[in-house]
Amino acid sequence: MALTRDFRETVLARAQSDPAFRRALLREGVECLVGGEVEAGWIVLRDYLDATIALAEQ
Numbered sequence: 001m002a003l004t005r006d007f008r009e010t011v012l013a014r015a016q017s018d019p020a021f022r023r024a025l026l027r028e029g030v031e032c033l034v035g036g037e038v039e040a041g042w043i044v045l046r047d048y049l050d051a052t053i054a055l056a057e058q
Contacts, residue, residue, distance in 0.1 A: 008047070015051030022051060 032041030
């Protein structure tokens, strides 16, 4: 199922304002990859990276 733009924007906004949420995204992405859920892991890690890059650009 494709995620909507509103959902991605919500995740990005939350990640930018909450360091604990960013850590949880990173942890979840790595756990998915290690657990064999590669596609889900990459999706979560992409959200984490998008938020991290957006923070660096501010």
